[in-house]
Amino acid sequence: MTRPPVRRIVTGHDDAGRAIILSDGAAPNHWSSDLIPGFGATVPWLTDAGPIDHVSDADPAAADAEIPSFPAPGQTIMRIADFPPDSVYPDEAGSVIFSELDGHEEAEAGNEHSGSKHFWFHRTDSLDYAVVLEGEITLLVDEGEATMRAGDVAVQRATSHAWSNRTDTTARVLFVLIGTEPQTAAQIAEQRKAGSRSMESA
Numbered sequence: 001m002t003r004p005p006v007r008r009i010v011t012g013h014d015d016a017g018r019a020i021i022l023s024d025g026a027a028p029n030h031w032s033s034d035l036i037p038g039f040g041a042t043v044p045w046l047t048d049a050g051p052i053d054h055v056s057d058a059d060p061a062a063a064d065a066e067i068p069s070f071p072a073p074g075q076t077i078m079r080i081a082d083f084p085p086d087s088v089y090p091d092e093a094g095s096v097i098f099s100e101l102d103g104h105e106e107a108e109a110g111n112e113h114s115g116s117k118h119f120w121f122h123r124t125d126s127l128d129y130a131v132v133l134e135g136e137i138t139l140l141v142d143e144g145e146a147t148m149r150a151g152d153v154a155v156q157r158a159t160s161h162a163w164s165n166r167t168d169t170t171a172r173v174l175f176v177l178i179g180t181e182p183q184t185a186a187q188i189a190e191q192r193k194a195g196s197r198s199m200e201s202a
Contacts, residue, residue, distance in 0.1 A: 003032050006042040006080050012057055027080075028063035035096050038084030038170050043067050049074025049179070069101040070124045071179030079175045083137055083165045094119035110160040112185060113142040120162035123185065127178045128156040135171030138164040158183065 008027035014020050032040035043061050047053075049072065061067065071077045090096055094116075098107040103122060110122035118140050130139075131153050138147045139154050140162040148154060158180060165171050 003030070003038065003040045003042075003082050006030070006044060008044045010045075010059070013054070022057055023059075027061065028059075029061040029065055029067060033100055035090060035100070036084065036093070037088050038082055039089075039097075041079050041081040043077060043079050046071075046077045047075065069103055070106060071126055071177045073125070073179045073181050075179040077175075077177045079177065080133070081173050081175065083135075083163055083171045083173065085165050085168050085170070087168075089119065094121070098122070109184070110162070112160065114140075114160055114162070118162040118164055120164065121160055122162070123158065123160040124177075125158055125180050125182045127158065127180055128154075129176040129178075130154040130156060131174045133172040133174055135165070135169055136167050137171040137173060138166060140164055158185075158188070160185065 005026035007025070009024045010022045012020055012022040027042045027044045029044075030040065030042040043065075045061050046067060047060065059065070067077065068075075094107060097119065098104050106122040106124050112123075114121045121140070130148075132148045132150050134150055136147060136149050138145050139156075142160050145164075146154070163173070
């Protein structure tokens with residue numbers, strides 16, 4: 001199954017400081033799974049930690065750019081992912097997915113409290129904005145779920161989560177991933193408890 005391309009328009013400046021269109025065409029950095037029909041992603045852009053480059057015409061998301069699956073602290077990754085129906089994933093889907101994404105540590109962290117209730121569970125040190133562009137997908141967390149449709153937005157705050165497509169058509173989701181400093185769910189829980197204790201003693 002061929003994934004539809006993502007049109008990417010990149011702006012910049014000329015030497016006189018005038019705004020220009022640097023490029024307009026299919027985003028060159030894209031990937032499709034060899035093992036899961038219809039699963040894949042396109043990365044239109046990313047930034048490293050620190051000052052953002054508005055001067056050069058360098059393309060950080062060129063076809064041959066090596067882009068991590070998950071952002072480092074301060075790094076941002078814009079990714080458009082296609083999720084086929086859950087029914088097309090192979091047996092041992094979780095192992096297959098996270099081998100392709102080099103994400104076994106993230107999968108292990110995501111299954112701490114989820115009881116392995118879905119093969120997509122993982123957890124990353126990032127703040128993720130997710131916008132459904134096409135189709136329908138269900139966001140699962142340890143305790144609860146929310147079904148999202150085109151135009152819906154999720155703000156995913158370093159939580160264990162999974163994406164379940166319970167329909168018979170592919171869902172396309174835009175993500176902006178912002179890398180944050182490493183912090184485990186247990187550390188977050190302890191800080192929440194410490195904050196509650198401070199409030200009670202105030």
